[in-house]
Amino acid sequence: MEPECVGICTIEDGVCVGCGRRVYGEESGETMTTQTLPQGMVVLQRGWLSSNSVLLRGAEGWTLVDSGYVTKTEETLALLDAAVGREPIVRLVNTHSHSDHLGGNAAVARRFGCPIWVPEGLADPIGRWDEAALLLSNAGQQAEPFSYSATIAAGDTVPMGEWEWRAVSVPGHDMHALAYFEPSHGVLISGDALWEDGFGILFPSLLGQADAIAAAREALAAIERLPVRWVIPGHGAPFRDVAGALQRAWGRLEAFANDPxxxxxxxxxxxxxxxxxxxxxxxxxxxxxxxxxxxxxxxxxxxxxxxxxxxxxxxxxxxxxxxxxxxxxxxxxxxxxx
Ligand SMILES: [Zn+2]
Ligand SMILES: [Zn+2]
The missing domain is CATH 1.10.10 (Arc Repressor Mutant, subunit A)
Structure with missing residues (x-):
């Protein structure tokens, strides 16, 4: 009988640590070279309150992308401990500003002593800890304040694990969001700009801050121009049908445009x-x-x-x-x- 998957599904080398189910990889009939995430890219898939966390292994240690929601911090730290063992986490990088992605930043930095790198556009609101600009107070959500050590701009090359990732501007859901693209394996860490079925809420439109529909069109077009073979989304399992996901995302975006x-x-x-x-x-x-x-x-x-x-x-x-x-x-x- 298939074991029941626990609520928090941790996928390592294609296998869910919670239930032992092979999510992708060799035994699912796919060839290792083209069909699995490369060794050293680990996705901690979480429940509803937290974004996925992505761990990328390199000679110097691990880079962590996104840290989950603040009330799930203990769980986040336990998952990280289990995943990295005694190896260091050498930096924490964020995709965007939302509470489900950076709520655990302060706790992770305390535990692992790692510097935090944030998208350039977030430097000011994080520096001032502007709870409205960070979509906390005005959304009834919370996060623990933290300090960043460096900022990342679109076009920058970011060392994460043993790979060099290019930061790609993916506005819309968050006007300052970045995705990270690794060209040799075609892996895109997309945050909430592209999921297997859709994308994150278009908050800037709703809050009267920006035309998030136009921005999301730019983001999808930017992703479309990249030779992406794997997407590690901010929520849900990694997926390979990039064309299908883009088609669904465009469809949803046009539905929003037709009826905001x-x-x-x-x-x-x-x-x-x-x-x-x-x-x-x-x-x-x-x-x-x-x-x-x-x-x-x-x-x-x-x-x-x-x-x-x-x-x-x-x-x-x-x-x-x-x-x-x-x-x-x-x-x-x-x-x-x-
Ligand atoms: Zn999210
Ligand atoms: Zn988000």
């Missing part, structure tokens, strides 16, 4: 699920107050012209149908692995 209210509905579904997962369960009354009191939710409700009351009814039905929550006695309980 879909951006707001997408944001509400995902961010309410996130808030609920962080807290485990919430009274419906508390949820209504959160929808009315957090800027991101207020703006999304304005876009689709729903009151908090109407939104609670709509979201309750949608999320319950999707299996993300269960409602009982005026309480919402999160059902997804956090």
């Amino acid at each position: 209210r879909r951006i707001a509905r997408n944001a509400l579904r995902a961010c309410v699920t996130f808030t609920l997962l962080e807290r485990g369960r919430m009274e419906e009354e508390e949820l209504r107050a959160t929808l009315a009191g957090v800027e991101l939710f207020q703006r999304a409700l304005d876009w689709i012209e729903l009151t908090p009351d109407e939104a609670v009814r709509w979201l309750g039905d949608e999320l319950e149908r999707a299996g993300a929550i269960r409602r009982a006695a005026g309480q919402w309980q999160a059902m997804l692995p956090a």
Whole structure:
């Protein structure tokens, strides 16, 4: 019988450490040279609250890309300890500013003594610890403040593991986001700019900061120009059908362009699920107050012209149908692995 996969799936050399299932690689009939992530590229695939963390091994030690959500820090450190053993983590690099990607930065730097490199556009908000610019206070999310040692600009070459990665500007979901591309193996660490099925919420449009649809078009076009053979996304398993993923992403983007209210509905579904997962369960009354009191939710409700009351009814039905929550006695309980 197939073992049940635990909520947190750790994939190492193509095998899930949690359940022993081969996710990709030799036994799945694929040839090692062209069909697996190169040795020394390890993806720690996480639950809903945390982004994936990517570990890249080199002679000097490991580079870590992204550090998960702040409330999952203990789990992040345990996964890192298990993955690197006694070898050092020599730097931590971020793809973008969101709480699920940098929430564990401070704790990882404390534990491993590693410097943190961030995309250039984040230097100012991180330096000032501007919780609104970092999409924390205005989204009802949190992260522990940290200091960075270096910044990365689009076009820079970044040493991570034994490879040289090129930083690629992928705006849209986050206007300052970078993806990292390794040309010899064709591996792209895409953050939330491209997933196997879609991409991250177009926050800058929703918050009235920038035209995230136009920006995301640039990001997808930039990815399309690269000879990508593997994508390690910010969420979900690594995948190889890059053309298929791009096609789905373009389709979603055009659907957003045709009806921007879909951006707001997408944001509400995902961010309410996130808030609920962080807290485990919430009274419906508390949820209504959160929808009315957090800027991101207020703006999304304005876009689709729903009151908090109407939104609670709509979201309750949608999320319950999707299996993300269960409602009982005026309480919402999160059902997804956090
Ligand atoms: Zn993310
Ligand atoms: Zn993100």
